[in-house]
Amino acid sequence: MSAKPEIAGVYDVQRVWRDFPIxxxxxxxxxxxxxxxAASSQRxxxxxxxxxxxxxxxxxxxxxxxxxxxxxxxxxxxRARERVREFVNAASTREVIFTRGTTESINLVAQxxxxxxxxxxxxxLLTGLEHHANIVPWQLVAGQTGAIxxxxxxxxxxxxxxxxxxxxxxxxxxxxxxxxxxxxxGTVLPVREITRLAHARGAVVLIDGAQAVPHQRVDLKALDxxxxxxxxxxxxxxxxxxxxIGRESLLEAMPPWQGGGDMILTVSFxxxxxxxxxxxxxxxxxxxxxxxxxxxxIDYIDSIGIENIRTHEHRLLALATRKLEGVPGLTIIxxxxxxxxxxxxxxxxxxxxxxxxxxxxxxxxxxxxxHCAMPVMEFFNVAAxxxxxxxxxxxxxxxxxxxxxxxxxxxxxx
Amino acid sequence: xxxxxxxxxxxxxxxxxxxxxxxxxxxxxSADGHNPLCGDRLHITLKLxxxxxxxxxxxxxxxxxxxASASLMCEAVKGKRRTEIAHLFSEIHEVLTHHDAPVPDDLxxxxxxxxxxxxxxxxxxxxxxxxxxxxxxxxxAEPVKTE
Numbered sequence: 259m260s261a262k263p264e265i266a267g268v269y270d271v272q273r274v275w276r277d278f279p280i281x282x283x284x285x286x287x288x289x290x291x292x293x294x295x296a297a298s299s300q301r302x303x304x305x306x307x308x309x310x311x312x313x314x315x316x317x318x319x320x321x322x323x324x325x326x327x328x329x330x331x332x333x334x335x336x337r338a339r340e341r342v343r344e345f346v347n348a349a350s351t352r353e354v355i356f357t358r359g360t361t362e363s364i365n366l367v368a369q370x371x372x373x374x375x376x377x378x379x380x381x382x383l384l385t386g387l388e389h390h391a392n393i394v395p396w397q398l399v400a401g402q403t404g405a406i407x408x409x410x411x412x413x414x415x416x417x418x419x420x421x422x423x424x425x426x427x428x429x430x431x432x433x434x435x436x437x438x439x440x441x442x443x444g445t446v447l448p449v450r451e452i453t454r455l456a457h458a459r460g461a462v463v464l465i466d467g468a469q470a471v472p473h474q475r476v477d478l479k480a481l482d483x484x485x486x487x488x489x490x491x492x493x494x495x496x497x498x499x500x501x502x503i504g505r506e507s508l509l510e511a512m513p514p515w516q517g518g519g520d521m522i523l524t525v526s527f528x529x530x531x532x533x534x535x536x537x538x539x540x541x542x543x544x545x546x547x548x549x550x551x552x553x554x555x556i557d558y559i560d561s562i563g564i565e566n567i568r569t570h571e572h573r574l575l576a577l578a579t580r581k582l583e584g585v586p587g588l589t590i591i592x593x594x595x596x597x598x599x600x601x602x603x604x605x606x607x608x609x610x611x612x613x614x615x616x617x618x619x620x621x622x623x624x625x626x627x628x629h630c631a632m633p634v635m636e637f638f639n640v641a642a643x644x645x646x647x648x649x650x651x652x653x654x655x656x657x658x659x660x661x662x663x664x665x666x667x668x669x670x671x672x
Numbered sequence: 673x674x675x676x677x678x679x680x681x682x683x684x685x686x687x688x689x690x691x692x693x694x695x696x697x698x699x700x701x702s703a704d705g706h707n708p709l710c711g712d713r714l715h716i717t718l719k720l721x722x723x724x725x726x727x728x729x730x731x732x733x734x735x736x737x738x739x740a741s742a743s744l745m746c747e748a749v750k751g752k753r754r755t756e757i758a759h760l761f762s763e764i765h766e767v768l769t770h771h772d773a774p775v776p777d778d779l780x781x782x783x784x785x786x787x788x789x790x791x792x793x794x795x796x797x798x799x800x801x802x803x804x805x806x807x808x809x810x811x812x813a814e815p816v817k818t819e
Contacts, residue, residue, distance in 0.1 A: 286673055609735035611710040612679075615791060619675050628711055641711030641733055670679050671687075671736070 269570045274562060275651045277302040288621030291659040296441055296469060296600050296647030297625050298491045301555070305495060308554035312547050319543055321520055335546050338553035339536070345556045346467075346486065347477045348503045352535040355502045355509075356544050360468040361391040363487030363502035364435070366539060367464055368395040370515040371485070371508060372433055378404030381430045383461070385410045385418045385447070386637055387440040390630045392466045396435060405432070412637065416443040416592040420451045431461045438470035442631040442645070443592025444575075444600030446470075453483045462508070468492050468500075472649065473571060473598045475564050484508055490548065494650075495555030499548030502539070509535050516541040559650075567650045571599035574648050578657045582646075585664050591643050599648035602629070605664070608671045610642040616670060617644075620663040677787035678794070679736065686740035691747050694729045701811050705732075705804030707796055712738045714801055716808045723754045725809075730801065737785075737794050742801035744782050754809060761802050768795050 275281055278300045283290050292300060312334060318327035320335045339351045348354055357363045372382070382396045386409045393407075400407045410426045412418050418436070427434070434456040439446050453463045464485040470476055472493040478486055485508075489500035514521055514532055518541035523531040532538050559567065578601055582588055587606035605613060614626035625645040628635045635641060646660055695702075699717035706713050712734035719727045728750060730742045749757045760782070766773045767786050775783045788798045 609710075611712075611735035611794075611797065612737070615678065615794060616675060619673060627709060635711065641713070670675060671684065 269566055271570065271651065271653050275653060277304070277558075278651050279303055279306070281651060285621040285623070286619055291620075291622040291656045293646040293648070293652070293656060293660060294623045294625045295472075295649035295652070296492070296645065298497065299472060299494050299649050300651070301494055301496070301551070302558050304558050304561075305551050305554040308557075309496060309547050309551040312550040317546070320546055321537070331546055334553075335544065335549050338549035341553040341556045342501050342503075345476075345559075346471070346488075346503060347479050348486075349479065350506060353503050353506050353509065355504065355536045355539045356549055357487075357500050357502050358498055358545070359489035359491070359500035360466055360487045361395075361489075363485075363500060364392055364464065364466065365395045366502055366515050367485050367487075367504070368399040370512045370539070371462070371504075372396075372399045372405075373402055374513065376400075376403035376405040376432060379430055380405040380432045381428065382407050382433045382435065383410065383423075383426055383431050383456075384408070384434075385423075385436045386412045387416060387418065387443055387445060387631065387634050388435075388437055389441050389466065389468070390632070391468075392435055392437060392464075393633070396433075406430075409633070410436075412445070415594050416440065416445045416634075417594045418445065418447050418452075420448050420455065423452050424455050427455065427459050427461065429459075431456070431459055433464065434461050435464040436466065438465050438467045438476070439473065439598045439600075440592070440631075440634075441469045441600070442602055442629040442634045442643070443594065444597040444602070444647075445592060445594040446474075446596040446598055449483065450481055453481060457482070469598060469600075472559070472567075473564075474568050478503055490552035490555055493555055494558055496545075496548045496551035499545045499552050501552075506535065509539070512539075514538050514541070518542045520544070562650055570650065571648050571652070574652055574654065574657065575599050575601070577654060578646065578648070578660075581657055581661050582664075585661060586668070588664070591638050591640065599652070600645060601647075602643040602645045604640055604643050605667070608667055610644045612671070613644045613664075613667050616667040617660070617663045620659070620666065622660055622663045624660070673790055674787075678791055680784045680787060682744070682781055682784035683736060683740040686743040687736040690730075690739055690743040692729050692743065692750065694731055696727060696729050701808045703804050703808035705800045705807070707734070707738070707800050709796065710735060712797065712800060714738070714742055714804050716742075716801070716804050718805075718808055725749055725752060725754075725757065728805075730804075734800070735794075735797050737788060737797040738800050741785055741798040742804075744785065745801045745805065748780060748782050749805065757805070757809070761806070764802065765799065768798055 316330040318331045320332040456463045463483040465483045467488040471488045484505045486503040491497040521541040591602040610626040627642050696717040700720045702717040714732040716730045775786050
């Protein structure tokens, strides 16, 4: 693992970049310029090595068996849980539930918290910039209970205003679910104020933190939301693992979501007693190597320092915004004053899908499409956008490669 | 991979100035096509005389490949019989999906789309219009999806 690359106040991005083996590869004979970290970030050597070490030396099933390997695997899995707790400053590991990722975390809350409680006419309040993962689970539970899904609109910059959120709450609002950071626009939402408002109304708050945790410090004690969901693969960890952090009193009162091994204490054909938190919500053999990789990703982020990453990305975002604004015909979609390292854009006369192909030929990977946020595309009246997103390893030269590839695209379509 | 093979002049031209763009009113049949992956939407209206497509138009929004493919297709099938259209479709489908399939001479300008096969994620862009046309010919009411 590299030491903190903060050398006399200078972020050594080249050193961070070298920690990620995949970034050294070529694509179509060109050096890879990876600007799609908001979809899934790459993994540093230390995460790959931690997963490899677990697989080679320590794997066995967890919470079972007294043999040495099972004890080692259990210790590593539970240490990972403690690392996740520390990472977001959750109150206790009883509140840290491993899931397959943000999507599963939100579905768990929709089915185990919301479904038994919602009455016909109750309201679930979302915002207009949500990812489909924070829309569809609520539509499903609304269909099951007769509850209503409403969305707080954003303004033309992609900002969700606290006063607008307040205006959309009423005595039937039971759940407020919103992104911490928008994946399509980069907007950072005022989640602390939204949480306070919702709590004053007696509503429960879920925050989709998938796009926040890799970019900024998340302190759940300060935030005080009821549920917080995120995925490892957007923060330099493996796919298929993530977490739901939930308020202990709420989790205690919720029925299990899935049944199976690990989530029970005793089973007979007459009656089953459920395990305590957090295991009550972890039916079946968990993704142990994924949890180990997630902990290693947190170790990696800590080794650089999340504040250093944030400062680096903000500098890059400002620089990229300036350079992209200089590209003729380019429009940036999402211009909130408080943004994370994401730039969505369109170029006059070139469909984003064509842009994606042309940039790819130059080794530049950007996301093109609706970014699993079709209501956002609808709002801005575009079918799709191209999106460049940055991570701890993104360099100024990556921005330059993007700008020069965009010039080529304009040439092709001139 | 060579971008020039994908974005040939014929394709860029048909993207910039699509032929037979618009809607027929009245029309004998119509269909909507949608590619949810990239948000492309096409609408095709056509007139039939016996088993011949006497006239047709397309409109909608899409990438250069989908717009050019629709424009080239409309030109190619106008005035043709159903059986001739079915034959063209099977030929273009073969060319788009098989890396080393020979490009038949009777494809005419449609042959310009053969470069698409080197870009597998873009094949659906080129084939959306054909599926939409087939739906209009079958007089299917529901929108066509490529996903």
